[in-house]
Structures are given as C-alpha cells and as structure tokens.
Amino acid sequence: MSIDNERINLQKKTLSPRILVVDDEPDIIELLELTLARMGMEVSSATCIHDAKALLQSHSFQLCLTDMRLPDGNGLELVKYISQHFADVPTAVITAYGTTENAVAALKAGAFDYLPKPVSLKQLRDLVKSALSLPPVKIESAGQGEISQQRTLLGESESMRQLRVTIDKLSRSQAAVYISGESGSGKELAAKMIHERSARHKQPFVAVNCGAIPENLMESEFFGYKKGAFTGAEKDHDGFFLTAHGGTLFLDEVADLPLTMQVKLLRVIQEKQVRRIGDAQEKSIDVRIISATHKKLNHCVAMGQFRQDLYYRLNVIELNMPALREMREDIPLIAEAILEKHCQETNRPICHIKKDAMIMLKNYDFPGNVRELENVLERTLALCSDVDIGIEELQLPNQKLEATPNNDAAEVTQVSATAIQVRIDHNLPLQDYLDKLEKDSIIKALNESRYNRTKAAKTLGITVRSLRYRMERLGLND
C-alpha cells in the first residue's frame, strides 16, 4: 500500500463515528458490532453500566446503544447519566418486545430513540443515520444570543429559559411531543424549533391545521391518492404523511379531528405505513409527530371526543406553553423585539415604547398571548408616525385591573414624575383608571404653571401639541 493510501485509510479510520454498545448478551453485541462495522463505524462495547461509564470517560462517542436490563442496573440510569454529562451523545435503548412503557420512560429520560427486540437491521441503520445527523449541542442554549440565526421563543423568565432547555433536549430525540397552551402562546413556533434543531432539520416540516380541513377531504389530504382514484383525482397526490417523510408532521388543533379519522391516524402512526387512496401498495413512512391544541386534550378524552389510545401515542412527552400573562416580565423584551423586526421590515426608524405605555402593556392580560401583542403593535405602528409609542397609541381594549403583584397600581403611579396622589380604584376599567391618572397629572401641572400650557407640557415631559391633544381627549379644554 502506498504511503498516500495508508494516510487516507488512517484518516478514514480516525474520522469514523464511534459507537458505544452496552449489552450483557454476547450474541446481541456481536450482531450490532458486525452491522455497525459494515456501516463504517467503530464500535466499543461494554457489558454493564460501570464499564460503559468508564469508556465514556476515556473515549468520545457519537452514539450509545444500550439494553434496558443490565447486570448492575437499568439502562435508564445510563440514559440519564449520558444526557447529564455527555449531552452531545445521543442514546438509543433496546427494549424487549411489547414493552412500550420502557420505551416511553427512556424517551422521557432523554433517549434519542428506542429499538424494539428483535432488532431490525433496517431500523438500526435508519436510527444510526439520524443520530449521526443531529446538529451539535449548543452551549448554554437556555439563552438566546447564540441561536439568533434560528427562530426562537423570546423571553428571559424562568419558564421561558426552562422551555428552551426542554426544547433542545426534545430536539435530540424522536419522541412524539404534544404541545399544550393557549391560542397564540407559541405552540407552532415551539414545534418548528424542535424540528429545526433535530436530526430531521434538512427534511420537510409539514404543519397541518386539523380543524381547517373539511371532513370529507381529510383522508385524501392526510394519506394522498392515486391518479383516477376518484372523480377529480387528476394526478397522484402524496398527502401530508408522505410529504413529511423523513421530517416532522405538526398536527395543530389535533382535538378537532373527527373520531373516524382518529382511528385511521392511529393505525398509520402505529404501523408506520400509509396507503394512498386507490393504491394497492402501502408505503413505509418515517415521520416524527408533534401535535398541539389549545383545548385540554385529557378533557376531550374524558368526554369521549378523543381516543385514549391515540392520546397516549401522541402525548409521549408534553410541553406546556405558558400564557403571556404568566411571564409578564418578558413582555417588554418581546414587545421591543417585535417592534424592531417590523420597523426593519418596513424601513422606518426603530420605534420604542414609552415607560408608562410599557407598564400598561405589562398589566394587560393578553388573552390572545404573543399573537395579540404582535397585532396590537402592528396596528400601533400603522397608526403612529412617532418613534415613541405612548399609551393612547396602543389602544388596548378596556380591561379591569386586578390586584395582582404584577399589575400593582403602585407601579403605575411611579411612571409619571409628576404623578399626584390618586385614589386607586381597582374596580375601574384600565382605560378609565389611566385616563383619571392622566387627567389628574395634567390638572396638577396646569395649576402649578398657572395655566401656562408651555410650562405644563414641559413639567409633564410632553410636547405642547401632545398636551393639547390629551386635554381635548379628556374634555379638559374648559
């Protein structure tokens, strides 16, 4: 062999992915070693957790395949150990036939995927390929800075930081995820983040709003059809499952699926096979399912509107999106980010929200969550030409102030340097309360300046024009 060839072989060897196999059955180790070696992998094997940990300390691995039952403990222990200390190493567990509980427990503990026994070599190869195409783990991914290139859920509250960490973990697994949360709270964004950070990121992300498809078209939309299968089927159509092959299928508003469709969906998910209408052949599909609804899916199950078996299939891991009012401290950051984005897109100077207006936003309950915040700000930008956005430009719907620590009226009182002592009436609608505060501030400034509007405006920190506008609005002209 020439020196060059030798060097290439050596390079190939050092570049081969290394896989750790943990099993106490020599036959299984041998089968896995042979198959993986044929795929060009380097394999190290251990027969117990203790030896596996020692190997992890001394070598770097790109994947670990472990049995569940090991002489010195449970494979889950190893899954947890690896996800804690070697977050970059995906782990797959080999589970005894029919023990789905084990598989679910492993996925919840952070496993990338599971392989049921007897191990199918095709499944093994597919699993290895996907595990090796996982993007590298990002350090400190709870923060947002380093992932700014990708879409991300903004917010620095503890719940948002935790959510991002969980999303990163879920991205490194193949488990079905069910995302719960109110409308507009970021369920679809979370699903996209999981997909974009996963081994499937180069494959399609197909989002389906289950509530928007007419019942008579559901089957053909989900499973596809062959040309001529029915009147109007002028060419082959793949349907959502086949289109999402290799990638992620996001079933939004999954609770809206009719029961007949739920049965068909469950079958396809279980068998991993789909047959287009009019096709004699079934096709294998490899699709990760993420589902979501703003309804309480467990209630739908209890009411007999949603099949329990499908619920268990979809809800291997649940991700709950907090409502915006549960993370009020994040409202300024999210609001400013939305403004910056819109201003950049429309080529206008970046607008900012004034302090009192921001407090008002923080105190508003946002039943429509971040989507509503986006709409409020978009409307504001359309109507306001100033770079500083004040209370009146926001035009928030009236809302009763509730005495929670977050919308503490004391905070509102602080905003205006000239704010006078006002009796705070929690029973007033928010707009009326703020109008009263504004009116009292203006009257006080006018009194102090002996009705000199220029001086009063200066004290209030606003322009004379704005003072005139406000006085007119509040009926103070007399």
Ligand SMILES: Nc1ncnc2c1ncn2[C@@H]1O[C@H](COP(=O)(O)OP(=O)(O)OP(=O)(O)O)[C@@H](O)[C@H]1O
């Ligand atoms: N934490 C967040 N940071 C930045 N943007 C967010 C955040 N949460 C939601 N959004 C944005 O809010 C809008 C609504 O989010 P999304 O569509 O994901 O909500 P959803 O829960 O799926 O809504 P629905 O239940 O109505 O389908 C999107 O533009 C999304 O990008």
